[in-house]
Amino acid sequence: MAVEVLMPALSPTMEEGTLAKWMVKEGDVVKSGQIIAEIETDKATMEFEAADEGIVGRILVAEGTSGVKVNTAIMVLVEAGESADAVVAPVAAAPVAEVATPAVAAAPAALAAAVAVVSKASADWPEGTPMKTMTVREALREAMAEEMRANPAVMLMGEEVGEYQGAYKISQGLLAEFGAKRVVDTPITEMGFTGIAVGAAWGGLNPIVEFMTFNFALQAIDHILNSAAKTNYMSGGQLGCPIVFRGANGAAARVGAQHSQDFSAWYAAIPGLKVVVPYSAADAKGLLKQAIRDPNPVIFLENEIMYGQSFEVPDLPDFTIPFGKARIWREGSDVTIVSFSIGMKYALEAADLLAKEGISAEVIDLRTLRPIDYDTVLASVQKTNRCVTVEEGFPVGSIGDHLASTIMQRAFDYLDAPVVTCTGKDVPMPYAANLEKLALVTTADVVAAVKSVCYR
Amino acid sequence: MAFKKAPEKSNVSKEELLKFYREMLLIRRFEEKAGQLYGMGLIGGFCHLYIGQEAVVVGLEACTKEGDKRVTSYRDHGHMLACGMEANGVMAELTGREGGYSRGKGGSMHMFSREKHFYGGHGIVGAQVPIGAGLAFADKYKGNDNVTFTYFGDGAANQGQVYETYNMAQLWALPVIFVIENNHYAMGTSQQRSTGSETLFGRGLAYGIPGEQVDGMDVLAVKEAGEKAVAHCRAGKGPYILEMMTYRYRGHSMSDPAKYRTREEVEKMKSEKDAIEHVRDLLLTAGLSSDEDLKAIDKEIKEVVNASAEFAKASPEPAPAELWTDIYA
Numbered sequence: 001m002a003v004e005v006l007m008p009a010l011s012p013t014m015e016e017g018t019l020a021k022w023m024v025k026e027g028d029v030v031k032s033g034q035i036i037a038e039i040e041t042d043k044a045t046m047e048f049e050a051a052d053e054g055i056v057g058r059i060l061v062a063e064g065t066s067g068v069k070v071n072t073a074i075m076v077l078v079e080a081g082e083s084a085d086a087v088v089a090p091v092a093a094a095p096v097a098e099v100a101t102p103a104v105a106a107a108p109a110a111l112a113a114a115v116a117v118v119s120k121a122s123a124d125w126p127e128g129t130p131m132k133t134m135t136v137r138e139a140l141r142e143a144m145a146e147e148m149r150a151n152p153a154v155m156l157m158g159e160e161v162g163e164y165q166g167a168y169k170i171s172q173g174l175l176a177e178f179g180a181k182r183v184v185d186t187p188i189t190e191m192g193f194t195g196i197a198v199g200a201a202w203g204g205l206n207p208i209v210e211f212m213t214f215n216f217a218l219q220a221i222d223h224i225l226n227s228a229a230k231t232n233y234m235s236g237g238q239l240g241c242p243i244v245f246r247g248a249n250g251a252a253a254r255v256g257a258q259h260s261q262d263f264s265a266w267y268a269a270i271p272g273l274k275v276v277v278p279y280s281a282a283d284a285k286g287l288l289k290q291a292i293r294d295p296n297p298v299i300f301l302e303n304e305i306m307y308g309q310s311f312e313v314p315d316l317p318d319f320t321i322p323f324g325k326a327r328i329w330r331e332g333s334d335v336t337i338v339s340f341s342i343g344m345k346y347a348l349e350a351a352d353l354l355a356k357e358g359i360s361a362e363v364i365d366l367r368t369l370r371p372i373d374y375d376t377v378l379a380s381v382q383k384t385n386r387c388v389t390v391e392e393g394f395p396v397g398s399i400g401d402h403l404a405s406t407i408m409q410r411a412f413d414y415l416d417a418p419v420v421t422c423t424g425k426d427v428p429m430p431y432a433a434n435l436e437k438l439a440l441v442t443t444a445d446v447v448a449a450v451k452s453v454c455y456r
Numbered sequence: 457m458a459f460k461k462a463p464e465k466s467n468v469s470k471e472e473l474l475k476f477y478r479e480m481l482l483i484r485r486f487e488e489k490a491g492q493l494y495g496m497g498l499i500g501g502f503c504h505l506y507i508g509q510e511a512v513v514v515g516l517e518a519c520t521k522e523g524d525k526r527v528t529s530y531r532d533h534g535h536m537l538a539c540g541m542e543a544n545g546v547m548a549e550l551t552g553r554e555g556g557y558s559r560g561k562g563g564s565m566h567m568f569s570r571e572k573h574f575y576g577g578h579g580i581v582g583a584q585v586p587i588g589a590g591l592a593f594a595d596k597y598k599g600n601d602n603v604t605f606t607y608f609g610d611g612a613a614n615q616g617q618v619y620e621t622y623n624m625a626q627l628w629a630l631p632v633i634f635v636i637e638n639n640h641y642a643m644g645t646s647q648q649r650s651t652g653s654e655t656l657f658g659r660g661l662a663y664g665i666p667g668e669q670v671d672g673m674d675v676l677a678v679k680e681a682g683e684k685a686v687a688h689c690r691a692g693k694g695p696y697i698l699e700m701m702t703y704r705y706r707g708h709s710m711s712d713p714a715k716y717r718t719r720e721e722v723e724k725m726k727s728e729k730d731a732i733e734h735v736r737d738l739l740l741t742a743g744l745s746s747d748e749d750l751k752a753i754d755k756e757i758k759e760v761v762n763a764s765a766e767f768a769k770a771s772p773e774p775a776p777a778e779l780w781t782d783i784y785a
């Protein structure tokens with residue numbers, strides 16, 4: 001019986017890939033376990049093994065095709081004497097993925113007059129700056145490379161950052177450019193290498209520590225909090241710790257409770273740390289460069305799902321984005337939606353949907369949680385009189401809780417409705433596909449929250 | 457790495473060899489099927505296959521008695537099958553369904569069975585090591601002679617908590633066997649690139665814990681070493697370290713392109729050291745089984761595995777209300 005060979009999923013987050021190369025041709029005999037194709041995901045090129053045996057009856061997706069969705073039939077295996085036509089309709093062109101290129105935010109407009117606070121949000125680069133499209137992954141890589149070129153004391157340390165080119169390929173190429181002295185592969189010993197990096201920072205270096213994911217930084221939490229964050233204070237200002245702790249934070253896809261956790265609010269609770277939570281590639285780049293230059297310990301929380309997303313990034317030899325300045329992605333008059341990191345995706349999607357229903361939402365990306373740009377949030381709430389927050393983390397002690405309390409204390413009289421917080425659910429992350437969807441914050445949650453504060 | 461040539465074992469029975477063959481083959485076929493289901497998108501997230509390492513867990517399980525415990529890392533499917541957990545329940549957990557051991561909530565890395573004394577399935581590298589010693593602590597406290605098998609990788613062997621555990625395990629003479637599954641790679645990092653120590657078991661000597669390196673591709677050698685370690689523990693002499701020299705044939709997880717080693721290296725291990733082929737050879741050359749006998753076993757195993765895949769596909773997703781259950785005991 002002829003069988004269709006389907007485009008495989010080769011990583012937790014893969015939805016589509018490029019059929020880079022066929023290792024077999026029509027008419028070849030294939031054994032189970034034989035490598036039949038090379039498939040490129042956004043992270044790596046993988047060899048794809050046949051699970052069944054047979055003869056290659058037809059190749060359905062040509063070599064070099066990109067954007068091939070997982071589970072698309074790519075080949076038909078037949079038995080001797082059998083024709084492939086029985087099972088396949090004529091080949092349709094494989095679907096090609098579109099690159100999402102969100103519009104760049106317009107410069108923030110003048111905010112409502114006569115309010116006590118003034119937004120600090122600012123344009124981050126001059127009008128007319130040439131832009132280029134790049135992924136968050138590339139932006140992070142460029143930020144590190146540029147800062148390493150500029151300052152010989154900047155070095156990168158972590159598991160698989162060098163020879164393996166990074167577990168998520170953020171550090172790809174850095175070992176080749178900067179050598180093993182500055183791109184240091186560590187054993188799996190988070191507590192140890194984090195302490196070593198703190199010591200190195202005190203000794204005059206500017207280490208960037210990559211945690212493969214922030215779940216593993218829990219192994220090193222003592223050095224992050226007790227050694228890095230507190231010592232400038234405890235030493236009366238003598239021992240600052242210029243170090244960046246960066247890596248993937250939050251849920252990826254189906255990786256279960258120990259590997260899916262958003263630590264944003266946890267780190268944001270700690271005086272002595274700075275906490276950065278970029279959404280776009282431009283922010284990832286400008287903020288990471290700023291983080292590397294900052295004389296303090298900076299927690300830089302990336303998101304695995306965002307790594308492959310493309311955005312417009314200013315094509316400038318050097319630009320940074322200051323900490324503590326939110327970005328207004330979309331102006332609106334009926335409600336303020338405040339978010340950060342991947343939460344922005346839901347916030348912006350919700351704003352689009354709401355616009356169709358005649359609700360005008362202002363969408364603010366906090367970009368950093370410590371310092372946090374209260375003024376931009378407050379100025380917006382004074383204008384719209386309603387606020388919804390969006391984040392992936394747990395509800396108790398969330399950033400949304402903190403904002404709600406701040407808004408209540410500083411803008412109570414402006415509120416026409418209670419602040420509503422949209423968060424992940426108050427449960428460890430389940431593995432099952434359906435439960436995982438229920439556990440995460442969604443665009444629909446945000447739409448519903450906005451309608452509730454608008455009494456619609 | 458110095459593997460011994462397949463030793464002549466006169467003391468091993470035909471039944472035992474067949475049992476080893478069957479159990480190792482079950483793991484291999486199960487893992488191949490899991491790999492296929494992953495490719496089809498039926499299994500998600502991380503999925504770490506045990507293919508190549510089957511002799512370690514099968515040989516050691518042959519040394520256990522009821523009451524003995526085991527805990528391991530995320531590369532746990534083989535351990536579960538070897539300790540008698542059902543293929544159906546494991547596969548259905550991989551697909552995230554109600555019929556899975558964690559009712560779909562744990563996934564590949566997080567399955568447990570109190571009944572079979574299997575304590576996970578741990579996703580944080582090295583963290584299962586003190587947990588294994590803690591299980592042993594409880595047994596010693598209760599005064600029974602149970603032993604805990606604590607499995608971890610060559611990469612995990614660099615975590616500091618392993619050495620804190622060694623110290624306490626020896627100090628308190630805990631009945632725990634530390635089984636280092638040295639497959640030579642921790643993701644893309646070879647042992648040479650992660651440590652200056654020549655052996656991993658040798659580090660235990662500094663804490664006073666005896667240990668040895670074992671050919672982990674030879675199920676008979678594994679069992680022999682396991683018996684020695686178990687006897688040591690049951691006699692109340694404290695922990696023991698077995699460094700199992702083994703090899704994983706597949707990438708670290710499904711998304712690892714495995715460019716850090718050569719295809720030749722992998723092929724050499726498969727063709728010269730394969731644990732299943734080894735037992736198959738022993739059975740055939742000693743005239744204990746015929747080709748047909750083994751084919752019949754192959755067929756039987758294939759049926760078990762296919763049935764588990766069918767079960768795992770047919771089992772429903774957990775009910776939405778399950779999101780809110782099991783958070784507290």
Ligand SMILES: Cc1ncc(C[n+]2csc(CCOP(=O)(O)OP(=O)(O)O)c2C)c(N)n1
Pocket residue numbers: 159188190212216219529531579580581582608609610611612613637639641642643708
């Ligand atoms: C504390 C921690 N750090 C990093 C990781 C990511 N990680 C998962 S498996 C692995 C390699 C472990 O290798 P090894 O201990 O040799 O076990 P093997 O995978 O070979 O069975 C790494 C780095 C993790 N899960 N936990």
Ligand SMILES: [Mg+2]
Pocket residue numbers: 609610611637638639640641642643
């Ligand atoms: Mg290993």
